[in-house]
């Protein structure tokens with residue numbers, strides 16, 4: 001066999017081996033973390049491992065989204081789907097890489113009429129230019145992605161807000177609330193990270209803890225362990241109030257609600273409870289501060305009358321609603337008064353790009369309800385960037401957060 005045929009054969013075997021390793025790693029990872037959802041304790045839940053797994057999965061994300069698998073719609077044969085997904089991903093990526101390397105080889109090859117370069121002169125200027133350009137392009141595109149997947153996505157921050165409410169009684173001036181939202185226990189987010197968020201919340205020593213939905217990412221099996229993660233909040237003796245998000249309903253809304261309720265979280269979807277001004281405990285009769293909730297916009301009904309009718313007018317009403325677009329609904333705007341709506345859902349857009357803004361998670365109201373404290377048509381709305389992720393295993397320029405709100409009377 002001629003020498004060139006042998007070397008091209010070897011090269012093909014090497015490419016095939018790389019393809020096989022990456023398809024196997026990707027499919028195995030998808031099976032372990034996405035489809036089979038392992039136990040939420042043990043070595044597979046370590047944060048560093050999930051960061052690494054998210055990085056291995058990332059190249060398949062655009063293909064997964066095209067096939068709806070990014071939305072966790074896996075079909076009847078999930079393992080076969082995962083193998084096909086990674087086969088397609090790595091065929092495309094390695095073919096692209098081979099084309100780039102071939103183009104590079106052509107570019108660095110000296111012109112036919114050029115003088116041969118003596119070995120002592122080292123790398124040619126042409127080769128240096130081509131490699132520097134390729135290296136810069138690779139770092140510029142891959143660098144932010146790697147940083148986003150392994151660092152930004154798990155770089156938990158505490159975001160502090162002060163909200164002034166005209167009717168706030170003296171007893172609640174300075175009341176500190178901590179909000180945890182969109183923890184998304186599941187393939188992208190391990191239990192260890194949510195425990196870190198819970199510990200951060202408790203370290204802030206809040207008077208009241210609010211949970212605004214999406215406790216699980218994609219399955220009924222995650223419901224019990226997801227609820228269990230909030231047990232330290234209840235055990236601390238602080239009042240904990242929550243509503244469900246759309247992902248909880250995709251899994252099993254009533255089951256998620258029951259799991260949190262059994263733990264001691266007051267679930268207030270289209271209902272309310274009250275915070276006693278003296279004992280700072282929850283009670284059913286109207287006194288102190290009204291803590292109401294509305295159903296999720298996409299998956300539940302939204303009944304402000306059921307949540308708020310009969311609440312004395314002089315009580316401040318805080319309303320938990322997973323999706324902040326709820327604030328724009330005509331029957332919410334025209335319904336009983338709300339003083340502050342507290343929401344999550346959009347994960348701060350999850351990805352923020354220069355000039356493009358938030359291309360992944362969009363609200364019908366543009367960037368208005370993506371994050372922060374904003375004025376809605378009838379009330380202020382506080383929107384958390386959340387703890388976890390959905391759709392893509394990455395946050396870019398949008399860090400996860402625990403929110404701390406201090407309530408003050410109007411100046």
Ligand SMILES: [Fe+2]
Pocket residue numbers: 182184214245247345346347386390
């Ligand atoms: Fe979410």
